[in-house]
Amino acid sequence: MKSVTVFLAAVLVLEATALPTVLRFSQERAVLKPQLVRLHQVPIVKDKVGVDxxxxxxxxxxxxxxxxxxxxxxxxxxxxxxxxxxxxxxxxxxxxxxxxxxxxxxxxxxxxxxxxxxxxxxxxxxxxxxITVCPVFDSGDANITALTVKPPQGPQGTSFIVDIEYTSKNGTGTGELVIELDTVDGIPVASAFLQQKQPPGTYGSKITIHAKPDPDCDPTQGPCEMWLPGTYIVKIALCNGECGSLHPHSQIYDTGSTNFTITG
Incomplete structure (x- = not known):
């Protein structure tokens, strides 16, 4: 029992400090920024028990x-x-x-x-x-059925909610949901989130974008997104494996795009 307790504690500590994976959706690697925060993923069908x-x-x-x-x-x-x-x-x-x-x-x-x-x-x-910890399923599919941003516009400092819905006829393999923003000042902002293997069904995910400058960003260490007024393109990809990976068990299921506007 002691070893199990130690392992579970280690899992909790690691997940609390986990870093997002590097974006591989676009040809250029984007700068990962803390303005993108995953709220939750809400699959309609989900049956998980024990330690995954x-x-x-x-x-x-x-x-x-x-x-x-x-x-x-x-x-x-x-x-x-x-x-x-x-x-x-x-x-x-x-x-x-x-x-x-x-x-x-x-x-x-x-x-x-x-x-x-x-x-x-x-x-x-x-x-x-x-190492057989993540399941492989190469006959999967996913189709984005709805992609919206609420509110569609707002001043700097607004929290924009990206709402994604998708369906799968065959189920999905272990993969990623990737979000990438085309910003007004050209600074790439992106992140990627693990998507575990799921059975056929309809799924939803919400991502929040805090459109305000990060007070902890040091411009001497890298570019800082300022969230200037204008239109921001939101690009989404759903993938089996890593988006853009050349390894086996990798493919892009579907992509989509939408936008929001920061007003002056």
């Missing part, structure tokens, strides 16, 4: 894959999962990350885990499919 390792694995890999690759490149004796994951915990300063590494590594063993990290080529969903 798929989202935990994707969050973990998104955060830790670069550190793991550095550990591998630096060499050293890595003959057991405890060696690798102990080194990862020390490198990241997070015992929670180390604990989840140990759980995932134990599924396939340290040698295969190390090889699959390199084979995944910085693709967290594909990696988690390779």
């Amino acid at each position: 390792l798929c989202p935990t694995c994707v969050d973990f890999t998104t955060q830790a894959i670069n550190a793991l690759l550095e550990i591998i490149l630096n060499g050293g004796v890595l003959t057991a999962c405890s060696d690798l994951c102990g080194a990862l915990a020390n490198k990241t300063g997070s015992q929670a990350v180390g604990a989840i590494c140990d759980v995932l590594c134990s599924i396939v063993g340290v040698e295969e885990f190390l090889q699959l990290i390199q084979d995944a080529d910085l693709d967290p969903i594909y990696f988690c499919e390779l």
Whole structure:
């Protein structure tokens, strides 16, 4: 019971600090910004019980894959999962990350885990499919049936709600919902959210866009979106696997676009 409690605590800590995955929908990588905040996804059909390792694995890999690759490149004796994951915990300063590494590594063993990290080529969903934590389903489909923004216009500081509805005849595989904004000042704003395997049905998701400058954004470290008056194009993609990935089990199901206006 103690080991289960420790594992669950590690999962909660990791999910609380998880970083969004990097956008791969467009040809150019966009700058991820905190103005995009996922409110919730509300599938009409959902039946999940117990601990689901798929989202935990994707969050973990998104955060830790670069550190793991550095550990591998630096060499050293890595003959057991405890060696690798102990080194990862020390490198990241997070015992929670180390604990989840140990759980995932134990599924396939340290040698295969190390090889699959390199084979995944910085693709967290594909990696988690390779270690059989995320299910693969290549006969899926999804069709966006409604895409709106409310309110359609408002001054700087408005919270715009992007409402997405889609249907699937065959069900969906493990993948992503990606949102990308074409902004007035040309600064790319985007994010991607894990979509778990789902049965056929109708699904909905809401994303909020806080259209106000981020007070913590440091212009010396990168561009800061100012949310200038004008029209903003919202582009959505629903994908199996990572949007734009060239790995197996990846495809774009559907795309859509809408817009909102920031008034002067």
